[in-house]
Amino acid sequence: MINHEVREGVLVARVEEKRVDAARAPDFKTELTRLIEDGHQQVVLDLSKVEFVDSSGLGAIVATLKRIGPRGSLAVAGATGAVERLFKLTRMDKVFPLHEDVDAAVRRMAG
């Protein structure tokens, strides 16, 4: 459900599911955590293919940030429509900087 690559030292995790809801959040969290545990501290979560996230999906993203720890950071790229709206409504856009695309997010994080 997640593809990843490393760009300029930043882990880019692209979510391949259209929906991250309660049915998928546990696996989503497990996969994301496994990626983080390889030691990455700078992570960009690419949500450009995702059309819908519910509170379980958002909770999994928050859990991942806690796992990365205070010295790392987790930014979001490509959130649009309902997904972007959820981040703003819950004020989570204050926690996860929203970037238009992966390029912009990596540039900001690596630079």
Next chain:
Amino acid sequence: MINHEVREGVLVARVEEKRVDAARAPDFKTELTRLIEDGHQQVVLDLSKVEFVDSSGLGAIVATLKRIGPRGSLAVAGATGAVERLFKLTRMDKVFPLHEDVDAAVRRMAG
């Protein structure tokens, strides 16, 4: 549900409904018949805004052609997707020439 104009002597009837199904076919037929009864023999039915037609809608179009009579003609413009598919599946594209748009249909009919 139908807007109309006359172009180069051809009556262009643009259907403003997304769906022409059994709930709407009776009114659709009434409106179309009223337009025809003004004496128009060359008619282009613009279906570019229509997403769905069922057998009732198709029947209403056939009824209109019968009303126009053997000396007139009824062409269809802008049928795409499910609508175009219905005309082809029922061989009604042999009866109603399908044109990409109103311009093409009027050109053919008036020319």
Next chain:
Amino acid sequence: MAGAVQLLVDSDLDTVALVARAVRAICSDRLSEEDLDAIELSLVEATTNVIKHGYNGRSGETLKIGVALHSDRVVIEVVDTAPPMDAAQLEQAGEERFDFDETNIESLPEGGMGLALIRMNMDEVEYVAQKRQNRLRMTKMFAKPSTS
């Protein structure tokens, strides 16, 4: 994603569009636009027939639509409690309905196309008139998507 949804609506021609959109959306993840068009048309023809012929246009009667998504097929069931239709009507319906002479305008069909369209658009069509209800079961096979 496999799954099943049942929809209940009043026997009203105005709700046919709502059901059609809902069922299309339920199936939309797996099927091509062309298959979705085929399913939507068949469903609309079937529910319209139940309302117009089964219930004689009476609203306030129930209409149940079942959608079951399998890995290689969608099964759509239309269930009603009206007097049953003559199953021969369905058996005889087919693409011959459209073998008209296109030069003879008066011969063109204005109705009686619904059952033929259902049979032409679905892979299997079965009608079962039970004691208390009738069930039209329509199956559409589809190619498994290459990914996942």
Next chain:
Amino acid sequence: MAGAVQLLVDSDLDTVALVARAVRAICSDRLSEEDLDAIELSLVEATTNVIKHGYNGRSGETLKIGVALHSDRVVIEVVDTAPPMDAAQLEQAGEERFDFDETNIESLPEGGMGLALIRMNMDEVEYVAQKRQNRLRMTKMFAKPSTS
């Protein structure tokens, strides 16, 4: 177009997406994308709660979703036969849930956001626990479209 549709599904988290897509499609003719997003999220949170908390994750239980389209509002009802929830949970839920200190990562919520999201996204939310069933009724008002 006014109308009402009821959906019946099994209490399975995998069917929540099917219901969400169906309800979105049913409402799609009248509402803005933003209103559709609000309705979809509320519906998903409500049905997920019933499955996870009401039925403790048990599948095979019924879940009924009613959608009623009016000229100026949509009413969504989620009906279950599980033990009722504590209505106070709903009353206390609101946007205060998201008054966190964003500099204190450990304090950020990982759950307990669903009811708050429902109340923030819908105009009216009512919970009625009856003898045999619970009913969460969520209403969304919308501007009448300027045309027709």
